[in-house]
Structures are given as structure tokens and as C-alpha cells.
Amino acid sequence: MRYKRIELHNHTTESDASITCRQLVEFMAADGADAFALTDHNTISGHDKVRKILKETGTPLSCIYGMEYTTYYGHILCFNLHEYVPWENINLHKPELLFQAVQQTGALAGIAHPFSYGAPFARGCRFEMQISDYSVVDFIEIMNNPEPLHEVNEKGLLLWESLVLDGYKIAMTSGMDLHQRSSMEDQFATFVPALEGKTAAEELECAIRSQKTCISRGPVLECFLDEEKGTLSFSLTETAKPGFASREQAPWLVTLTSREETTVHALDDAVRLASLGNPRLLIPKLYQGDTRLEHLVCVGSVIELSKPKGGISVS
Numbered sequence: 001m002r003y004k005r006i007e008l009h010n011h012t013t014e015s016d017a018s019i020t021c022r023q024l025v026e027f028m029a030a031d032g033a034d035a036f037a038l039t040d041h042n043t044i045s046g047h048d049k050v051r052k053i054l055k056e057t058g059t060p061l062s063c064i065y066g067m068e069y070t071t072y073y074g075h076i077l078c079f080n081l082h083e084y085v086p087w088e089n090i091n092l093h094k095p096e097l098l099f100q101a102v103q104q105t106g107a108l109a110g111i112a113h114p115f116s117y118g119a120p121f122a123r124g125c126r127f128e129m130q131i132s133d134y135s136v137v138d139f140i141e142i143m144n145n146p147e148p149l150h151e152v153n154e155k156g157l158l159l160w161e162s163l164v165l166d167g168y169k170i171a172m173t174s175g176m177d178l179h180q181r182s183s184m185e186d187q188f189a190t191f192v193p194a195l196e197g198k199t200a201a202e203e204l205e206c207a208i209r210s211q212k213t214c215i216s217r218g219p220v221l222e223c224f225l226d227e228e229k230g231t232l233s234f235s236l237t238e239t240a241k242p243g244f245a246s247r248e249q250a251p252w253l254v255t256l257t258s259r260e261e262t263t264v265h266a267l268d269d270a271v272r273l274a275s276l277g278n279p280r281l282l283i284p285k286l287y288q289g290d291t292r293l294e295h296l297v298c299v300g301s302v303i304e305l306s307k308p309k310g311g312i313s314v315s
Contacts, residue, residue: 003214004035004194004203005034005239006064006189006192006204007036007189007190008036008039008064008077008079008190009039009141009173009174009176009177010037010039010176010177011041012024014046014049015040015041017178019178019180019181023181025057025063033061034200035061035064036064037064038063038066039068042069042070042087043067044081047065050065062199065079066078066079066080067084069087069098071090072123073127073129074095074125074126075116075124076098076112077109077110077141078102078107079108079205081105082106083105085101085102094132096133096136100136103136103138108204108205109137109138110137110171110173111137112144113125113144113152114141114156115156116147117151137163138170138171140156140160140163141156141172142157142173143156143174143215144156144177145176145187146176146177157299161257165257165283169211171211173213184243185244186218186243187243188217189215189217191215191239192213193207211301216241218244218297219237219238219286219297219298220236220239221254221286222235222300223300223303225305229272230272231270231271231272234267250288252266253265253291254284255284256284258276258281261276280305281304282302283302283303284299284300285299285300286300
């Protein structure tokens with residue numbers, strides 16, 4: 001399968017960044033991204049500017065038009081947002097109303113850097129809204145590259161995992177949270193399956209709605225089911241992500257997380273589902289060397305195992 005790399009969290013001088021819309025387009029094109037999102041704080045004023053730049057230059061790059069709601073209670077990322085949805089009456093105790101208002105326009109809405117440092121360092125960056133119904137959340141940004149790995153991003157990853165394993169159809173994303181030119185080498189990016197005849201915006205929507213996004217610093221981890229044998233196997237799909245330094249002598253390891261446990265396997269293992277207790281959901285992750293978070297390379301797409309009459313299948 002072919003994957004597209006989408007850099008999903010970027011700002012310009014239309015809000016608080018130091019790079020213009022044109023500079024952002026040039027920067028993304030030079031780094032080889034397939035698409036990028038424009039997610040300025042509380043404004044969509046850059047949308048038409050980027051459209052004009054892409055049309056004038058013929059840059060082979062797609063833009064996901066969006067916005068980042070920036071409130072005193074947390075940040076909400078929106079993708080495929082083509083109209084401004086007012087948020088002045090946001091309710092700390094009922095944020096579902098804003099998520100639903102955004103989604104009614106056809107856009108996707110998710111939580112940005114949920115465990116970012118908040119007050120007194122950066123008031124509002126930490127997500128403190130009280131969500132009662134997580135079914136309104138399309139995705140969670142589990143890796144915000146500038147944020148500390150353990151203090152912030154690990155908590156976001158664990159929140160997303162717990163919600164997914166509880167049955168919520170929430171996708172994962174990552175982002176550079178770009179405010180200036182910053183190296184994207186060896187940083188996490190979001191990858192989505194390339195679909196024939198679909199735009200990048202459509203591919204992103206399909207991937208988020210089906211939990212088929214993955215995040216990676218380099219290769220994408222793919223999982224395959226042998227229904228006859230009842231086993232899972234794995235392979236790596238190389239991407240054009242620049243800057244990933246694979247350690248040749250270090251082994252590739254795959255972890256599989258279910259509600260009950262996390263197991264560790266070699267990349268070339270064929271894992272018997274029965275040995276895992278035939279779980280309904282699995283979250284696969286790829287590491288190199290060992291399974292410390294510092295060595296995490298990819299969080300693979302959620303594996304949903306259904307049990308039809310003929311056996312087990314992956315959906």
C-alpha cells in the first residue's frame with residue numbers, strides 16, 4: 001500500500017507565527033510533504049491566500065484547510081473546515097456543542113496536545129474541557145513534536161489508547177505545531193493510505209473516520225491477517241519521510257496493546273491471535289532497539305478484529 005505524508009498542524013503570520021503563507025507552502029514543498037494543513041489560531045483568513053499561491057505556482061502540494069480553536073480551556077484542531085464557526089459561547093462543561101457545530105459543516109474536529117503545559121506557563125494550551133461523550137471527537141493529536149516526550153506526549157498517547165480500547169472510534173494524528181521554519185527530520189508525521197481518484201482532503205477524512213491514520217518518524221508498520229492460521233504478521237513500508245536514522249544493528253520490535261495486556265514481538269514473527277486471547281481491538285507500535293518511548297518509530301493503524309461465522313477478519 002502507498003501512503004501519503006500530511007503535516008497536520010501549522011501556523012502562519014495570519015495568527016501568531018513568523019512565516020507567511022507563501023513561506024509555509026515553500027517550506028512544505030521543499031521538505032517533500034504530500035500535503036499540509038493550515039490551522040491558524042481562531043482564523044481562516046489564510047485559506048484564500050494559500051489557494052492563490054498553490055494555483056499561481058503550480059506547486060505539487062495539497063492543502064488541508066482548517067483552524068485551531070484557541071481557548072482558555074484547551075485547543076481544538078479542525079480539518080476540512082471551509083467556514084468560520086463562532087465559538088465565543090464555548091461551554092467548559094459541554095464542549096461537545098462546539099465539536100458538533102464544526103462537524104455539521106462537514107469538517108473534522110479533534111483535541112490538540114491534550115496534556116500540554118497550561119497555566120501559568122501557557123494558559124489554555126492544556127485541554128481542560130470536560131467531555132462527557134468522546135464519540136464527538138474525531139481524532140486526538142497524540143504527538144505534538146515540540147512538546148516534551150514523557151511529560152506531555154506520552155500522556156496523550158495513553159489517553160488515546162484507553163479511549164480506543166474502550167471502543168471509541170477516535171483516530172490519531174501528529175503535528176509539528178509549526179510557527180517558524182523548524183527541522184522536520186526524525187519528527188513524527190501523519191500518514192494516510194493513498195486512494196485512487198481521491199484528493200488529500202478526502203483521503204484524510206477517510207483515514208480518520210476509519211481509524212486508518214498512523215504516525216511515524218520513518219517507515220509505516222503494516223499488519224496482515226492470515227485467517228486460515230489465525231495469525232498476524234507485519235511488514236514495513238518505506239516512506240519519503242526525510243531524516244529518519246535507522247540503526248542497522250538494532251532489531252525491529254512490534255508491540256500489540258489490547259485491553260488486557262501489551263505483548264512484544266519480533267518484526268518477522270507470526271503472532272497467533274489465540275495466544276493474545278482473541279482480542280477485539282489491538283494497537284500496534286513499532287520500535288527499534290527496545291520498547292522505550294524514545295525508540296518509538298511508528299504507531300500503526302488500529303487493528304479491529306471481527307468474528308464472522310467463517311472465522312476472524314481484520315476490518
